Amino acid sequence: MIEEIGTTEQGDLVINLGPQHPSTHGVLHLVIxxxxxxxxxxxxxxxxxxxxxxxxCESLSYRQFIYVTSRMDYLSSHINxxxxxxxxxxxxxxxxxxxxxxxxxxxDELTRLASHQLWWGAMAMDVGALTPFFHAFRERESxxxxxxxxxxxxxxxxxMVPGGVMADIHPNFQKRVKEFIRxxxxxxxxxxxxxxGNIIFKSRMKGIGYLSPESAISYGCTGPTxxxxxxxxxxxxxxxxxxxxxxxxxxxxxxxxxxxxxYSVRMQEMRQSVSIIEQLIDNIPEGEFQAKTKAVxxxxxxxxxxxxxxxxxxxxxxIISEGxxxxxxxxxxxxxxxxxxxxxxxxxxxxxGDLVAIMGTLDxxxxxxxx
Amino acid sequence: xxxxxxxxxxxxxxxxxxxxxGTEWTTVLVDQTGWEGFAREIRFCEGLEFDYLFCLTAVDxxxxxxxxxxxxxxxxxxxxVVKVKLDHDQPVIRTVSDIWRTAEFHEREAFDLFGVVFTxxxxxxxxxxxxxxxxxxxxxxxxxxxxxxxx
Numbered sequence: 164m165i166e167e168i169g170t171t172e173q174g175d176l177v178i179n180l181g182p183q184h185p186s187t188h189g190v191l192h193l194v195i196x197x198x199x200x201x202x203x204x205x206x207x208x209x210x211x212x213x214x215x216x217x218x219x220c221e222s223l224s225y226r227q228f229i230y231v232t233s234r235m236d237y238l239s240s241h242i243n244x245x246x247x248x249x250x251x252x253x254x255x256x257x258x259x260x261x262x263x264x265x266x267x268x269x270x271d272e273l274t275r276l277a278s279h280q281l282w283w284g285a286m287a288m289d290v291g292a293l294t295p296f297f298h299a300f301r302e303r304e305s306x307x308x309x310x311x312x313x314x315x316x317x318x319x320x321x322x323m324v325p326g327g328v329m330a331d332i333h334p335n336f337q338k339r340v341k342e343f344i345r346x347x348x349x350x351x352x353x354x355x356x357x358x359x360g361n362i363i364f365k366s367r368m369k370g371i372g373y374l375s376p377e378s379a380i381s382y383g384c385t386g387p388t389x390x391x392x393x394x395x396x397x398x399x400x401x402x403x404x405x406x407x408x409x410x411x412x413x414x415x416x417x418x419x420x421x422x423x424x425x426y427s428v429r430m431q432e433m434r435q436s437v438s439i440i441e442q443l444i445d446n447i448p449e450g451e452f453q454a455k456t457k458a459v460x461x462x463x464x465x466x467x468x469x470x471x472x473x474x475x476x477x478x479x480x481x482i483i484s485e486g487x488x489x490x491x492x493x494x495x496x497x498x499x500x501x502x503x504x505x506x507x508x509x510x511x512x513x514x515x516g517d518l519v520a521i522m523g524t525l526d527x528x529x530x531x532x533x534x
Numbered sequence: 535x536x537x538x539x540x541x542x543x544x545x546x547x548x549x550x551x552x553x554x555x556g557t558e559w560t561t562v563l564v565d566q567t568g569w570e571g572f573a574r575e576i577r578f579c580e581g582l583e584f585d586y587l588f589c590l591t592a593v594d595x596x597x598x599x600x601x602x603x604x605x606x607x608x609x610x611x612x613x614x615v616v617k618v619k620l621d622h623d624q625p626v627i628r629t630v631s632d633i634w635r636t637a638e639f640h641e642r643e644a645f646d647l648f649g650v651v652f653t654x655x656x657x658x659x660x661x662x663x664x665x666x667x668x669x670x671x672x673x674x675x676x677x678x679x680x681x682x683x684x685x
Binding site for chain 2: 401481492
């Protein structure tokens with residue numbers, strides 16, 4: 164919106180950040196009102212990658228619509244698929260085999276690791292450290308290779324289907340995951356040495372973008388964004404699905420509320436994900452990887468809601484069925500959408516350079532927001 | 535608070551309570567006129583404290599609209615679904631963005647895609663569509679031959 168550039172009546176400067184800007188990581192467009200260098204208002208303009216996925220899903224069958232959801236949060240595509248599969252299974256009362264449950268959780272946690280790695284690299288790059296980006300991508304590449312071997316894809320996996328997973332894991336899966344975990348354990352420490360303790364990085368992050376627990380709840384923030392404000396909101400802990408209830412892991416909560424707290428939560432979460440993978444990788448039960456389901460799925464008349472924890476927060480799938488083969492209405496509650504709504508609140512009063520740091524710690528994925 | 539207790543508590547708040555049966559979470563149908571008062575009650579009343587609105591959406595039922603609110607409480611950990619029925623020709627409802635800030639974006643989305651008007655909303659504009667867009671894409675009668683979204 165080019166006409167919005169200019170000065171307001173009070174003499175404040177209005178500038179546009181994005182939709183084509185390296186630090187917005189996608190087509191996010193922010194209209195920022197500045198007084199000198201201080202932010203007075205941030206207004207997100209959305210829709211540059213809106214595909215109306217919800218409308219599309221209304222004409223897709225319950226097997227087909229899951230493929231579209233990989234294109235929302237492309238960094239958590241496994242977990243998106245997982246949420247949709249859970250919702251359909253809830254409606255049809257399909258019991259998922261134990262083997263599939265464990266494979267799903269393993270895939271979820273690998274996805275979370277890959278997503279947090281990308282976030283860490285991109286976030287450090289946003290505040291001026293270029294090297295971490297290459298470190299993060301090197302490790303993420305190993306996860307992508309593991310995924311590719313089993314799922315056949317590196318980004319939009321579409322591996323989880325109603326009833327289980329699409330195919331059994333590759334014979335090399337366990338070996339390669341173990342190799343990766345052994346390698347990655349040393350790398351997390353390296354991440355901390357390289358960035359976390361860095362004095363320049365700390366001074367860029369500490370005391371910036373404070374979000375109180377009350378505001379986090381009111382703005383509907385979830386995931387590391389809310390947990391960085393001391394709000395307990397991990398769906399894996401509060402409403403366990405699959406085998407999460409039987410695992411020992413901690414919900415990482417930091418009551419700091421600022422950018423550094425959100426940063427630390429994600430760093431700790433990587434360690435928790437590694438621990439979950441270690442608990443499961445040698446304990447994949449034998450048996451079927453998919454329950455027997457009918458070729459054409461029909462959900463009974465009614466409403467079904469499933470919640471899962473993606474790398475960015477709570478992802479909800481709300482299906483309203485009229486008893487047919489396609490959903491009557493489907494709503495995706497995406498974590499990024501709610502987290503973004505708190506951006507204006509967090510950024511006010513800070514300098515324009517800090518806005519990039521705040522956006523970095525929100526870990527925004529634009530297709531997830533626009534849907 | 536379990537489902538029965540919650541139901542009993544809510545019955546006290548509404549003149550003519552209507553609950554949906556067989557749902558996973560307590561689902562209550564609220565009248566359009568009593569919605570604002572009810573919203574404040576469930577947000578601030580001791581013991582209810584539904585402070586977290588995690589999903590807000592609208593559904594086009596061809597004859598009418600329903601706006602569906604999914605609530606949970608970070609203190610009590612109970613769940614509630616509220617449905618408000620709106621007229622199809624003039625879907626108008628009071629905003630709750632002053633009670634739950636997250637509603638500001640969610641209501642803009644519902645306005646953008648369904649044309650549901652939220653009165654007293656601080657900034658009710660199109661969110662995903664361009665300002666000059668005609669029609670409400672998620673309505674069942676919406677047809678756009680140029681930008682096809684139906685398969």
